[in-house]
Amino acid sequence: MKKVGVECRNIRLSYGNTEVLKDINISIAPGEFFALLGPSGSGKSTLLRLIAGFNQHQHGQLLVDGRDISGVPPWDRNIGMVFQNYALWPHMTVWDNVAFGLVERKVPKAELRERVQAALELVGLADYAKRRPNHLSGGQQQRVALARTIVIEPQVLLLDEPLSNLDKKLRVQMRRELLALQRRLGITTIFVTHDQEEAMTTADRMAVLNHGVVQQLGSPANLFDFPSNRFVADFVGTMNVLEGNVRERNGGDIVLGVDGVGDLRLPVDNETLPTGRCAASFRPHTVVVEAAGAVGDARYTWLPGEILASEFLGEFTRYQIRIGTQQLTADQTHYAGLSKFPPGASVAVGIDPSQVRLLAA
Numbered sequence: 001m002k003k004v005g006v007e008c009r010n011i012r013l014s015y016g017n018t019e020v021l022k023d024i025n026i027s028i029a030p031g032e033f034f035a036l037l038g039p040s041g042s043g044k045s046t047l048l049r050l051i052a053g054f055n056q057h058q059h060g061q062l063l064v065d066g067r068d069i070s071g072v073p074p075w076d077r078n079i080g081m082v083f084q085n086y087a088l089w090p091h092m093t094v095w096d097n098v099a100f101g102l103v104e105r106k107v108p109k110a111e112l113r114e115r116v117q118a119a120l121e122l123v124g125l126a127d128y129a130k131r132r133p134n135h136l137s138g139g140q141q142q143r144v145a146l147a148r149t150i151v152i153e154p155q156v157l158l159l160d161e162p163l164s165n166l167d168k169k170l171r172v173q174m175r176r177e178l179l180a181l182q183r184r185l186g187i188t189t190i191f192v193t194h195d196q197e198e199a200m201t202t203a204d205r206m207a208v209l210n211h212g213v214v215q216q217l218g219s220p221a222n223l224f225d226f227p228s229n230r231f232v233a234d235f236v237g238t239m240n241v242l243e244g245n246v247r248e249r250n251g252g253d254i255v256l257g258v259d260g261v262g263d264l265r266l267p268v269d270n271e272t273l274p275t276g277r278c279a280a281s282f283r284p285h286t287v288v289v290e291a292a293g294a295v296g297d298a299r300y301t302w303l304p305g306e307i308l309a310s311e312f313l314g315e316f317t318r319y320q321i322r323i324g325t326q327q328l329t330a331d332q333t334h335y336a337g338l339s340k341f342p343p344g345a346s347v348a349v350g351i352d353p354s355q356v357r358l359l360a361a
């Protein structure tokens, strides 16, 4: 099957006076697994439904394979969508659910049988053809919904939070299956989720949406390592933020006077030398915690701190630490027998300047 690209050009959509999508520009490559990530109400489902043809934008263009399909009804789009609640027909067997789209399209019987069988095999449900959906587990129902969509051989597959009804373990298993299936079929896929882990583990690239605006678009690693603003930094993973004023510039370095803490010397990219008020942002796993007074690695900037609280999460311990008048989070890898710092302990907190991103405050 031909792989097609999907492009949103200057798309705007309003419900009454409320602008829900504001000038969306996204270009998805043929065969790409693309995630739309954002909090509740950010406009993810509205955009997905717009691509499916259930919502109509008032401005801009929607191109599939270079052709503007704005105004083309859903059934003429060759786009398949899997809904959050699966939307299976409870009175029909698994077979009939999967066959439905082909019956509608008046596909000849022999071909229909072959395609339904192949779709069920693809999702590992060939032995469940005679069951009804309510006699299946959540994961199996999800697979039926996928088979039902894939069987019509859409050029684009849209998935609206397809894993959110499953428990955590099954969700992890299903997202791997989904990715493997997508790779096998090579079908351009757009996946909506509010779960950053789900987006990061599956997507080739993703867009973070907030209030109907694309905040940033890129590979998961790019967004995680180089968030372009505070919203993305906070939404994709956990981020420490220390606000302050740029006090001095020195070659490739700047000195940030962090409120209530003191100076932090940071290397910056010359082209983006910031001025004025800034936020030094860094991930909890890049922070090192040592006993107060220990001689720490010279690569780090060391600040005195006090443990406020700790959470043991198995693989690591997450500390809340007070430094000056601010608070930060530090994740320390856990090893058997390793003692932990109790609340109230004085510690030295090491910040790795190479891992700090300066963002607009």
Ligand SMILES: Nc1ncnc2c1ncn2[C@@H]1O[C@H](COP(=O)(O)OP(=O)(O)OP(=O)(O)O)[C@@H](O)[C@H]1O
Pocket (backbone or CB within 6 Å): 015, 020, 038, 039, 040, 041, 042, 043, 044, 045, 046, 047, 194
């Ligand atoms: N039919 C509608 N009429 C009016 N407003 C709507 C309609 N559908 C959605 N909205 C509004 O549009 C905004 C975006 O909704 P949308 O469902 O796209 O968000 P979302 O990011 O998918 O959220 P969630 O993760 O909760 O599904 C919300 O403020 C919502 O209230």
